[in-house]
Amino acid sequence: xxxxxxxxxxxxxxxxxxENKTGGWRTFRPVIHYEKCIRCYICxxxxxxxxxxxxxxxxxxxxxxxxxxFDTVEINYDxxxxxxxxxxxxxxxxxxxxxxxxxxxxx
Amino acid sequence: xxxxxxxxxxxxxxxxxxxxxxxxAYPITPQTSIIxxxxxxxxxxxxxxxxxxxxxxxxxxxxxxxAQNTGVRTFTATSAHGLALMHELLIWASGARLPIVMSVVNxxxxxxxxxxxxxxxxxxxxxxxxxxLYTQNNQEVLDSIIMSYKIAxxxxxxxxxxxxxxxxxxxxxxxxVDVPDQKKVDDFLGEYDPAxxxxxxxxxxxxxxxxPEGPYMEFRYKMALAFEDARNEIKKVVEEYNETFExxxxxxxxxxxTEDADAIMVVLGTIGSTAKDVVDRMHEKGxxxxxxxxxxxxxxxxxxxxxxxxxxxxxxxxxxxxxxGPGADLYAExxxxxxxxxxIPVKGYVMGLGGRDxxxxxxxxxxxxMLSVAKEGVVxxxxxxxxxxxxxxxx
Numbered sequence: 001x002x003x004x005x006x007x008x009x010x011x012x013x014x015x016x017x018x019e020n021k022t023g024g025w026r027t028f029r030p031v032i033h034y035e036k037c038i039r040c041y042i043c044x045x046x047x048x049x050x051x052x053x054x055x056x057x058x059x060x061x062x063x064x065x066x067x068x069x070f071d072t073v074e075i076n077y078d079x080x081x082x083x084x085x086x087x088x089x090x091x092x093x094x095x096x097x098x099x100x101x102x103x104x105x106x107x
Numbered sequence: 108x109x110x111x112x113x114x115x116x117x118x119x120x121x122x123x124x125x126x127x128x129x130x131x132a133y134p135i136t137p138q139t140s141i142i143x144x145x146x147x148x149x150x151x152x153x154x155x156x157x158x159x160x161x162x163x164x165x166x167x168x169x170x171x172x173x174a175q176n177t178g179v180r181t182f183t184a185t186s187a188h189g190l191a192l193m194h195e196l197l198i199w200a201s202g203a204r205l206p207i208v209m210s211v212v213n214x215x216x217x218x219x220x221x222x223x224x225x226x227x228x229x230x231x232x233x234x235x236x237x238x239x240l241y242t243q244n245n246q247e248v249l250d251s252i253i254m255s256y257k258i259a260x261x262x263x264x265x266x267x268x269x270x271x272x273x274x275x276x277x278x279x280x281x282x283x284v285d286v287p288d289q290k291k292v293d294d295f296l297g298e299y300d301p302a303x304x305x306x307x308x309x310x311x312x313x314x315x316x317x318x319p320e321g322p323y324m325e326f327r328y329k330m331a332l333a334f335e336d337a338r339n340e341i342k343k344v345v346e347e348y349n350e351t352f353e354x355x356x357x358x359x360x361x362x363x364x365t366e367d368a369d370a371i372m373v374v375l376g377t378i379g380s381t382a383k384d385v386v387d388r389m390h391e392k393g394x395x396x397x398x399x400x401x402x403x404x405x406x407x408x409x410x411x412x413x414x415x416x417x418x419x420x421x422x423x424x425x426x427x428x429x430x431x432g433p434g435a436d437l438y439a440e441x442x443x444x445x446x447x448x449x450x451i452p453v454k455g456y457v458m459g460l461g462g463r464d465x466x467x468x469x470x471x472x473x474x475x476x477m478l479s480v481a482k483e484g485v486v487x488x489x490x491x492x493x494x495x496x497x498x499x500x501x502x
Contacts, residue, residue, distance in 0.1 A: 005329055006322045009204040009265050009302060013315040 022049075026082035028097040030075055034060040036094035039070045043086035043095060051080035112284045114277030117245040118184065118210040118270070119144035120284075121252030123154050124292040125208070128179035131159040131170035135189040136222045137274040138212045142184055164189035168196035168207075175205040176313060178304030180256065183207070186274065187214035187228040194232065200267045201236025201330065203314055204302070206259030207267040208252055209237075212278045213376070213427075215461045223462020224274035226375065226428040229404075230436040236330055238268040238337060239405040241375040243361075245284050248272050250354060253292055258344045262302045263336040273377045274462065287352050295351055334406045341403065359408035360415065361400040364390065368397035370421040370477040373412070375401055375437055378425055378465055385470045396474045401437065409444040416449040421481035423473060427459045434490030452480050455490035469494055472501050 039062070044052045054071040062068040075086075087095040112120065118141045122130070130149075132142040148154035159174075161167045164185050171181040185193060190211055200207050215225035229239060240255065242248045248270065255268040272278055305311070317323045338359075345358040363383045365371050372382050379400030389396045399415050401408060416422060422445075426435030433439035438455030445453060456473055459465040473493060480486055494501045 003325075003328075005325050009262075009326075009329060009333075010202065010313060011315050011317055011322075011326060012303060013312040014310075015312070016310050017312060 021078045023076075023078045023080055026077075026080060026100055028082040028084060029077070029100050029103060030080065030082065030084065030087050030095045031098050031103075032060075032073065032075065033094045033096060034072070035063055036092050037072065038063065038092055038094070039067050039072055040091065041073065042089050042091060044073055046085050046089045048083065048085060049079050049081065051076045052086060108286045108288075110284055110286050111281050112245055112249075112286075113140065113279055113281045114245045114248050114272045115140040115210075115212070115279065116144050116281075117249040117284050118252060118272065119148065120286055121249040121270075122182040122208075122210075123148050124249075124287065124289060125180065125182070125253050125256045125296060126154075126293070127156055127182040127208075129157050129159065129171065129174035129181045130183060131161050131167045131174065131181070132183045133161055133164045133167045133185070133189060135164070135186050137214055137278045138184045138186040138189070138210065140278070141210050141212070145182075164192045165196060168193045168200060171207050171209075172196060172200050172203060172205055175200075175207050175301075176203070176305050178299070178301040180299045181207050182209070184210035184212070186212045187216055187222075190228045190232060191216065194235065197232055197235040197237060197267075199314070202326070204265040204330075204333075205267060206256070206265055208255045208259060209267065209269050210248075210252070211269045211271045212274050213271055214274045221461040222274065224276055224377075224427065225460050225462060226426070226436070227460075229269060229271050230428045230430070232269070233405060233436065236266065237405065238266050238334075238403070239271060240268065240403050241271045241401065242277070243377055243379045243400060245277060245280075245282050246354075247356070248277060249284055249286065250348065250352065250356070253287075253296065254344050254348050256299075257296055257348075258337065258340050260299060261336075261340045262300075264333050264340050265302055266330070266333055266337060271376070276377045285352075291351065295348070338406050341406075357402070359401070359403050359411045361402060362415070363398040363400075365397035365399060365415065365418050367395060368419045369395045370423060370474065370481045371397045371399050371415060371419045372470075372474065372477065373399045373401060373415075373422055373424045373437065373441055375404065375425075375427070378427065378459070378470075381465060381467055382425075382470055385467045385474060388467070389471065389474055394474065394478060396478065404437070407440055407444065412441055412444055413448045416445055416451055419481075420451055420484075421477055422451065422453045423456060423477035423480070424453060425456045425458060425473070427465075429457050429460065438490060452484060452486045454480055454486045454488070456493050457490060458493040463494060469501055
């Protein structure tokens with residue numbers, strides 16, 4: 001039998017990275033406490049992946065009436081690796097890091 | 108156009124004429140004037156390229172890898188500790204099959220600190236998967252960069268290339284260099300045609316994870332085949348360049364008075380030009396010696412060295428570096444490829460470390476030693492350190 005060589009000269013994955021779910025790497029899960037969240041989107045800016053995304057204003061409660069008209073945020077646990085940058089950057093400490101085992105993973 | 112250029116200016120001109128679109132570099136003596144000259148070309152509007160200032164050589168190579176992946180030519184330059192810091196990314200660049208061309212100015216590794224020429228830095232990267240070419244004069248530096256892009260970019264090669272020059276002996280010494288016409292170089296090189304590139308319309312990830320049962324071994328095997336193909340492409344491109352630009356390069360080994368030589372000295376880089384001069388003096392005294400200057404260390408010119416060994420009774424291999432085991436790099440590999448192909452004695456000479464001058468006088472003594480080994484037919488000492496303080500034999 002002839003030797004079978006890969007077609008490409010270098011490993012090229014044609015599978016988009018959205019197919020490669022990396023949330024399972026997480027040790028700590030960031031949980032947003034919406035009663036504190038001021039919808040400033042700093043967590044969205046700092047997330048090194050794209051694991052924080054916008055949700056419609058009414059999706060979650062708001063601490064203040066004036067904030068209720070703005071989009072809120074949610075975390076995509078399929079891709080969040082639990083780096084904790086969002087929790088560290090949050091100016092009102094609305095994001096808590098919870099040990100994954102203590103919440104029982106629901107990937 | 109004839110210009111008076113240092114080795115580093117010649118490297119910068121070689122890069123300029125090849126039209127890379129991205130240069131990412133970090134300064135280090137004795138390479139710095141290459142990237143300074145290129146920065147000036149760009150600032151003056153003489154070169155259309157993006158110059159990325161980075162915080163280290165590791166980042167310089169990372170930036171070149173990323174830029175080359177978008178489908179453009181890139182160039183960088185480094186020396187010694189900078190090259191060592193790049194080590195991880197050198198292997199990435201070759202495994203990712205990106206035909207990056209880089210100037211490396213040979214410099215000794217510390218401690219003790221030394222900025223002078225010594226080949227340990229590039230020898231330590233011989234298994235990084237890069238083509239390695241050692242040059243002898245400033246003209247060869249310039250021409251080799253242009254040729255290297257053409258060879259590296261062939262779709263059956265796709266291997267990055269180091270064009271290596273000796274510190275100060277070439278890098279900071281000016282001589283007359285024929286700078287080819289831009290139009291002629293454009294015609295010779297053509298537009299860069301990447302075998303693959305990042306494309307937002309066709310998303311892909313490069314260098315992704317491969318499990319042990321996946322084709323990791325096969326990718327490495329393909330690289331080994333590419334090094335074999337590179338031999339043929341080097342021959343073709345050198346021949347084409349010689350014809351187009353009226354040069355006279357031998358692809359792998361430049362031989363000088365090797366026909367009927369009783370002993371031949373095998374060298375890398377600028378030692379070749381000193382040795383050729385000494386050979387002429389030796390012939391005047393009736394001593395038949397020759398020089399073989401190895402240009403490509405990777406791919407290693409195995410067949411060419413076997414042919415060389417058939418012409419003579421003895422090979423003396425000079426290394427400007429030392430390997431703590433087999434003795435020295437060019438010596439050990441030369442002996443290895445000659446195994447079972449010849450019975451002639453092969454002796455290694457380690458000299459010129461840390462930039463210590465390799466003078467005609469010392470080479471003459473080495474040639475005399477080689478002739479006595481040739482006469483005896485046996486090697487007295489496999490690897491000899493030449494010119495150590497107090498060693499009267501070579502002084």
